[in-house]
Amino acid sequence: MSKKRIFPNNVGRRSRIHAINGDYRYFRVEDEIAREQPVIEKLTKKLIYFQIVRFEDNDELEYRFTYYMLGLKPGAKGRWMFGQYSLLVPADILRQLLAEARKRKWEGI
Numbered sequence: 001m002s003k004k005r006i007f008p009n010n011v012g013r014r015s016r017i018h019a020i021n022g023d024y025r026y027f028r029v030e031d032e033i034a035r036e037q038p039v040i041e042k043l044t045k046k047l048i049y050f051q052i053v054r055f056e057d058n059d060e061l062e063y064r065f066t067y068y069m070l071g072l073k074p075g076a077k078g079r080w081m082f083g084q085y086s087l088l089v090p091a092d093i094l095r096q097l098l099a100e101a102r103k104r105k106w107e108g109i
Contacts, residue, residue: 007034007047008068008080017088027053030061045070047080053088062088
């Protein structure tokens with residue numbers, strides 16, 4: 001019997017970001033799509049996430065691209081570690097970016 005890998009599930013999880021002005025903004029992950037990135041040579045394994053999040057302070061939705069990497073260092077080895085940097089994009093900007101990519105006939109869009 002093969003071991004099925006369990007990926008982190010963030011749906012419903014409350015989190016926060018530290019804004020540039022020093023304040024914290026809280027949000028919840030409403031849904032997410034996760035895909036495993038193919039391993040190239042000896043690079044670590046990575047999970048790519050596309051999430052929809054709702055901010056608590058203004059009830060607005062934004063989309064987040066983020067990732068997890070399989071830990072290699074002692075204490076983290078073999079565990080999925082959350083990527084430190086994530087991109088948050090409002091829906092209208094995401095729509096514009098995807099429309100322009102389609103207009104330019106980017107492969108896969």
